[in-house]
Amino acid sequence: MAGQTGRTVPAQVAAKLYGAVDVIAENGLANTKIEQIAAASGVPKATLYYYFAGKEEILAFLLRDSLAYLAGAVATAAEAPGSGRDRLAAVVAVQIEHTLSNSATSRALIGDLGRAAQLPELAQAVQAAFYDPIAQVLRDGADDGSLRAVADPDEAALSIFGTVIMTGLIHAVVGTERSAETITASVLDLLLQGLRPG
Amino acid sequence: MAGQTGRTVPAQVAAKLYGAVDVIAENGLANTKIEQIAAASGVPKATLYYYFAGKEEILAFLLRDSLAYLAGAVATAAEAPGSGRDRLAAVVAVQIEHTLSNSATSRALIGDLGRAAQLPELAQAVQAAFYDPIAQVLRDGADDGSLRAVADPDEAALSIFGTVIMTGLIHAVVGTERSAETITASVLDLLLQGLRPG
DNA sequence: TAGATGTTGTACTGAGAGTACAAACTCATT
DNA sequence: AATGAGTTTGTACTCTCAGTACAACATCTA
Numbered sequence: 468m469a470g471q472t473g474r475t476v477p478a479q480v481a482a483k484l485y486g487a488v489d490v491i492a493e494n495g496l497a498n499t500k501i502e503q504i505a506a507a508s509g510v511p512k513a514t515l516y517y518y519f520a521g522k523e524e525i526l527a528f529l530l531r532d533s534l535a536y537l538a539g540a541v542a543t544a545a546e547a548p549g550s551g552r553d554r555l556a557a558v559v560a561v562q563i564e565h566t567l568s569n570s571a572t573s574r575a576l577i578g579d580l581g582r583a584a585q586l587p588e589l590a591q592a593v594q595a596a597f598y599d600p601i602a603q604v605l606r607d608g609a610d611d612g613s614l615r616a617v618a619d620p621d622e623a624a625l626s627i628f629g630t631v632i633m634t635g636l637i638h639a640v641v642g643t644e645r646s647a648e649t650i651t652a653s654v655l656d657l658l659l660q661g662l663r664p665g
Numbered sequence: 666m667a668g669q670t671g672r673t674v675p676a677q678v679a680a681k682l683y684g685a686v687d688v689i690a691e692n693g694l695a696n697t698k699i700e701q702i703a704a705a706s707g708v709p710k711a712t713l714y715y716y717f718a719g720k721e722e723i724l725a726f727l728l729r730d731s732l733a734y735l736a737g738a739v740a741t742a743a744e745a746p747g748s749g750r751d752r753l754a755a756v757v758a759v760q761i762e763h764t765l766s767n768s769a770t771s772r773a774l775i776g777d778l779g780r781a782a783q784l785p786e787l788a789q790a791v792q793a794a795f796y797d798p799i800a801q802v803l804r805d806g807a808d809d810g811s812l813r814a815v816a817d818p819d820e821a822a823l824s825i826f827g828t829v830i831m832t833g834l835i836h837a838v839v840g841t842e843r844s845a846e847t848i849t850a851s852v853l854d855l856l857l858q859g860l861r862p863g
Numbered sequence: 864t865a866g867a868t869g870t871t872g873t874a875c876t877g878a879g880a881g882t883a884c885a886a887a888c889t890c891a892t893t
Numbered sequence: 894a895a896t897g898a899g900t901t902t903g904t905a906c907t908c909t910c911a912g913t914a915c916a917a918c919a920t921c922t923a
Contacts, residue, residue, distance in 0.1 A: 474900095495779050497695045501880065513902050516881070555860070574779075581693050581776025584838045608860070615862045622843075622851040623860075626832045633827025640782045645820075653820040661859025662753075662806070662821075664813045672869090699911065711871050714912070 476518050476528065483508045484529055485572075492574035496526055526579055527589055533572045534592035537565045538600075545600040551608020556655055558600050559631055563654065564647040566635030573639035598628045627658060674716050674726065681706045682727055683770075690772035694724055724777055725787055731770045732790035735763045736798075743798040749806020754853055756798050757829055761852065762845040764833030771837035796826045825856060 487507040491499050501522055505512040519525045544557040566573045576583065583589040602624035608614025617623040634654055638645065685705040689697050699720055703710040717723045742755035764771045774781065781787040800822035806812025815821040832852055836843065 477900095495783075500878090511902050512881095513904090514900085517901070521881070552860075574782075577782060578779025580778050581772070584772075584775060585693075605860075612862055614860045615858065617851075617860070618854065619847075619851050622848065623855050625835060626828050626852050626855050629831025629835065630824050630828040633831050634824045637823060637827065649817075650820065653815075653817050654824050656816065657821050657824050657859070658855075659859050659861045660813065661855070661857050661861075662750075662803075662812045662815070663857050663859075664810055675869095698909095709871050710912095711873090712869090715870070719912070 472518060472520055474518050480510055480514070480518065481528075481532060483510050484525065487525075488529060488571040488575055491526060492571040492578065495578050496522060496575075523582065526575060527582070527586060529572065530576055530579065530583070530589060531592045533569060534589075534596045537562070538592070538596040540565065541596055541600045545603050550613035551604050551606075551611050552613035552659070554604040555601070555608060555614065555658075556651075558604055559655060559658075560647075560651045562597060562631050563635045563651045566632070566639055567643070567647045567650070570639045570642070573636055577636045577640060593632075597632055598624060601627050601631070630654060630658065670716060670718055672716050678708055678712070678716065679726075679730060681708050682723065685723075686727060686769040686773050689724060690769040690776065693776050694720060694773075721780065724773060725780070725784060727770065728774055728777065728781070728787060729790045731767060732774075732787075732794045735760070736790070736794040738763065739794055739798045743801050748811035749802050749804075749809050750811035750857070752802045753799070753806060753812065753856075754849075756802055757853060757856075758845075758849045760795060760829050761833045761849045764830070764837055765841070765845045765848070768837045768840070771834055775834045775838060791830075795830055796822060799825050799829070828852060828856065 484504075486509065487499075487504040490503050490507045499522070501512055501515065504510075504522060504525060505515060515525065519528065541558055541561050544561045545554055547554055547557060549557075579589075583593055602621065605614060605617075605620055605624050605627070609616035609620065631654060634650060638650060643650070682702075684707065685697075685702040688701050688705045697720070699710055699713065702708075702720060702723060703713060713723065717726065739756055739759050742759045743752055745752055745755060747755075777787075781791055800819065803812065803815075803818055803822050803825070807814040807818065829852060832848060836848060841848070
């Protein structure tokens with residue numbers, strides 16, 4: 468994957484960089500000094516500037532990298548055999564599991580959501596990892612009858628996206644004691660059964 | 666309402682400060698210079714530092730102020746007569762309406778969610794405006810039979826909170842053409858009916 | 864009318880982001 | 894093994910801007 472200087476970031480550097488995610492998640496990017504990132508990752512400052520134009524880019528790179536990985540795993544779940552409903556469950560499970568087990572990255576993401584919303588590259592990575600697969604299985608489920616055909620599928624996909632990502636992120640932020648399975652089950656119960664009585 | 670210097674921010678200053686929310690929402694706090702905030706709001710830099718310890722505090726103040734206002738409106742909806750289900754609908758409607766009609770503040774909030782998650786004051790303001798009322802009407806609805814009694818009410822309230830706030834915020838960020846009513850209706854349809862067929 | 868408190872302009876300080884650059888190192892090609 | 898292109902890193906530098914200091918002036922209270 469490439470930074471924004473045009474230079475391809477070597478895998479070894481990328482791997483080391485993840486060592487700095489904790490610091491960033493803890494203090495926020497604005498309060499994290501480049502020297503701290505250098506120290507925490509073991510990549511010297513001069514090298515950081517060789518690959519990246521600034522610290523915003525370093526974090527954006529890490530988030531894109533992590534989200535791309537998630538997008539892959541989620542796509543697999545979304546394209547597996549089975550009903551749309553089953554695959555929705557699988558997709559949500561993978562998303563929540565990833566969010567919780569990469570807690571530092573998730574917390575860094577939430578601190579950076581503003582930029583994520585503005586940088587097309589990041590927005591797209593979020594979309595590919597979260598929104599698109601949900602929209603996909605939602606359509607499939609409506610087609611195969613395993614899910615209700617809602618009036619406005621795009622809007623519904625957006626809401627479901629919101630449900631999943633916020634539930635996951637909040638648990639990542641507060642440091643939940645609940646397991647990913649428990650949380651996933653609760654989210655799916657809500658999404659599938661709804662709140663109407665009976 | 667008080668800034669963090671201990672000095673009470675006069676209403677007139679507070680009002681002027683909202684003039685700077687757009688700039689902050691557009692560029693993010695990190696890329697917004699104090700002088701820009703001073704220029705956009707018409708409050709001189711020296712005065713800003715008389716009331717606030719820094720720019721983070723300025724934004725935090727604005728967000729708390731706006732969220733406190735929303736919390737009031739939402740509390741009214743949550744405490745109105747009617748079934749839990751009706752009040753859930755009312756609460757969600759107010760939340761989404763407010764998020765969309767204060768788009769700049771909402772976008773600034775999303776850019777600041779990281780800090781919001783860490784500063785207790787801000788986290789509490791978000792909670793009071795979004796989470797608490799939802800948890801409340803959810804309990805009421807379960808009691809009066811207008812809503813299903815879910816297995817894990819806290820978890821459900823959290824997810825609903827996620828659904829509402831993210832749906833609202835995303836629409837605020839991308840600049841939707843849909844009306845608040847349409848969006849509210851779609852969210853409520855999803856939350857109440859769920860995705861199961863039939 | 865005096866003192867306290869608020870308001871603002873101007874000038875300053877210090878931190879730290881980002882740059883410049885050269886020395887050293889790696890690795891492919893001849 | 895020599896040349897040269899690209900990489901890695903240390904050191905020293907510049908420059909922007911957040912935040913501070915402070916004095917002059919305004920306003921409000923007693």
